[in-house]
Amino acid sequence: MQDSLSINASAPLPRTFYERNTVRVAKELLGKVLVRRLGPMRLEGIIVETEAYRGRDDAASHAYRGPTKRNQVMFGEPGHAYVYFTYGMHYCLNVTTEPTGQPGAVLIRAAQPIKGIAEMMSRRRMRHVKDLANGPAKVTQAFAVNKALDGHDLTSGRKLYVAEPSHPEPCNITIGTRIGIKAGAEKPWRFFVRGNPFVSKR
DNA sequence: CTAAAGATGTCCT
């Protein structure tokens, strides 16, 4: 029996959620809540845009050519954060997928801020809420995510995790092609909430 | 060891 008052909205998604097909996880992450705990502070945002990156069958993936020091977490246990540094100044946040030993990750491209907005504003120095997390490197900046969280267990409920929203809303999911890549650019592995103003620009 | 590209953001015209 499900009593709504007993639902802990901030409980992290279980590992079984991540231990599945990467494309499917990418799609189902839309509408979930990204939670960052900074001491007493809590930053939250609804995930509105994701991209799936797989392994040997995906030339755009970091895991395409096999494991390296950077991408090793993609090959590890599902439900961990994969954070990498790029363009000499930006971090990108992914969550690992697929059973242990099989590479896969979902890039969190955009989020709709719902809690800790003042803190995000000061971190980002932006005027509009829309600009806080409407891009992969903007998400990491707003949510204070960096290399220190690479490999972090998202089921631990500490520091960083993803949870079910307390008030789920139906959303129209749209499929598109991934952004900012050359190889594998034709694969329809980008998912976003149609009409949501917090999605990154196209 | 060296070189080249990169799952981007911001500011400029």
Place this chain on the structure above:
DNA sequence: GGACATCTTTAGA
């Protein structure tokens, strides 16, 4: 629409 900042990672000599 385009330049540019800035440096890690990876591949190849």
